[in-house]
Amino acid sequence: MRRRAAEVLAVALLIAGGAAAGSRDVRIALMLKPELPLEGNENVFVGPILIEPREGEGVQSVDLTAAREFEIYLRKVLRRDAGLKLLPADEQLRPPVRDLAALTADAGFWGAIREETGADLIVAAAIDVKVLDRSGYTTEEYVSPQDGQTYFRQVMVEDTGFNYDILLVVVDAATGEVRLREQITDFKQKDERKLQEYTDMFTDLYTLQNRLVGVFVPRAVQVKRVLYSN
């Protein structure tokens, strides 16, 4: 009787084992279409880069530096990573208003840029930089490896750096129509002692770079998935 039961069990397990599907991790390059389909031969003008107005606060030096640095950074990314044909910057460009939302409604402004530069597309932005300085002490739990007891200890937590909030618009220079509006936020960690140094504000900002490039050119994102083999 016991032998018979063992035989039935063995058969049941064999069938179940045979039916169980094997699985493997596979890597896939997921292709992302650009948000703005381009022909590739467009003349692109970069500007103006505005400072997002804040109520009750004037323009600070960090804002001016950020706007200037962002323009340099944007031109570099669009030329190098997106392979766009950029027109020379216009130092004399003076927008009639400092609010990008209002400016997008002014078709005459974009038309004037087109007349002067021959641009097909205009990439403009408004940038808001906040300097975060939130360092302080917090209490955290830890288990002592010596006696296994749980204790509480004070740890220094630093949340210091630059917080970017960027509104990017791409305008069709011929019609003044906004073809794309993209809100991008990113954070750059910076040592508390170096918060007053506004150099390299936009280096190693992968989220920002990824989003900017993704507006104009296709990208491949590597992901991992589980696939059944049979």
Add this chain to the structure above:
Amino acid sequence: MNQRRMLVAVGLIAFLVLPSAMAGGGEGSKPGKEARAEMKFGFQAARRGYWQEALLRFERANDLTPGQARILNNIAVAQEANGLFEEALLTYQTGLAVDPRDAALRKNLARFQEFYAGYIARPEDQKNPEEKGKEAGDAQTSG
């Protein structure tokens, strides 16, 4: 008494395991064998990066033995690889409705949602991808 217990245990295992094992491909049946062959072929194609071929094979496997979570999982992954993100979401959801415990499906869906939120959903219309999947499903059924 012990023998009886053992028989009951064996019977219980057979009752629990066999139906799902048989459902997992209809092993003995001809469509089941063909579906397995298509799955294997699709898997090999996928590993070589031929994702369109893989998707075709997985869909054939699904036609032969419909409603199997593991096949739906592979279809969803192949749809993702072919850039059919909305369809992939629907297929993951269908697969999980068939077998909510399927670990591969659950893991893949979680990873897909993370990818979707990071790269596909725009911040201004950042809805839950499941809502978008429902919309896509409505569009498909009404179309």
